[in-house]
Amino acid sequence: MMAAIECGKRARRVAILERTDKIGEKIRISGGGRCNFTNIYTKPTNYISENPRFCISALKRYTPDQFIRLIDHYGIAYNERKHGQLFCDQSAVQINNMLLAECQAANVEFHFNVDISKIQKPSHFKVFGQSETYEAQSVIIATGGKSVPKMGATSFGYDVAQKFGLQIITPEPALVPLTFDGVIHDQLKSLAGIAVDVRVKCAKTQFEEALLFTHRGLSGPVILQISSYWDLGQGISVDLFPGNDFFELLKTLKDGKPKQRLRPFLEEYLPKRLAGVIATELDLPEQFANIPDKRLLALSKRINHWRILPSGSEGYRTAEVTRGGVATSELSSKTMETTKVPNLYFIGEVVDVTGHLGGFNFQWAWSSGYTAGQFA
Secondary structure, three states, X not given: OHHHHHHHHOOOOOEEXXXXXXXOHHHHHHHHHOOEEXXXXXXXXXXXXXXXXXXXXXXXXXXXXXXXXXXXXXXXXXXXXXXXXXXXXXXXXXXXXXXXHHHHHOOOEEXXXXXXXXXXXXXXXXXXXXXXXXXXXXXXXXOOOXXXXXXXXXXXXXXXXXXXXXXXXXXXXXXXXXXXXXXXXXXXXXXXXXXXXXXXXXXXXXXEEEEXXXXXXXXXXXXXXXXXXXOOOOOEEEEOOOOOOHHHHHHHHHHHOOOOEHHXXXXXXXXXXXXXXXXXXXXXXXXXXXXXXXXXXXXXHHHHOEEEOOOEEOHHHOOOEEEEEEOHHHEOOOOOEEOOOOXXXXXXXXXXXXXXXXXXXXXXXXXXXXXXXXXX
């Protein structure tokens, strides 16, 4: 819609071909129905791509401030949550309605339930639907990734790119809960429902935020963030007491209060069920005086450096976005046009640009759509 609006403002005749009977469904369900529509701290380092600099041009061309001004123009009330995330006060539907109103003002046509079988380009583009063929000078692919298939997501955008000879960076679920099997799965399942602020690290990347234990494994903002950097076979490290050396805390207590009982002490710093699982797992004596320093060190490592190996993720079913996509080397960062096929554009999630959790993926949609709309 963003691209169509900008094309329409340039007096281009624009049609949006939508596969389902509604448009903007991902907007409607996002942010718990409140739509985290942008982040005021958006910067290129909030994005993952084979070319980390690719997003710079579009993000400069259309900034969070510009989208906020559009929101203000429509009188949509919003609030700022932690880390610069902006949400609607009332409903995500307001964002959808705003974009639809802008489309109407720009004379954008909508065609719903269009199942496209193929796109050809002899001299100009021909887009073949089930009952109608559309002809156009330019085509913009804004089909998103494979995440949330129940909302109509498919691999269509990648298929089109490959048919036109463009390289695809292998798509993977991102911003997705991680799953486990075996003993660790049973252990995590017993902790389902517990949330705790932690630091999670995968290779050289780390995030600090809330972690949620689930019946399948681990979720919560910090896990969704790190999942975008995680690959199958990689372990992750969880610090349950971030910013503190738990061994020093244990040693100080042992020296000062040797008769202190272990489990009540752990429950001062961790949720009760989690403290119980750790104490049982390590099978430590109840009084500090009876715990050798070597075993205190093992306990501190379990708290500060809990190493676990995910068996997988919950996949596209619950992934908020798709990592990978059309290679940025195939596109102009200034126009979003493909370098091999004139007047063919790819924008948004279908491109190999994936934002962190917190409104960054919506901002990429607005920025890349706006950019393509200036040239298509």
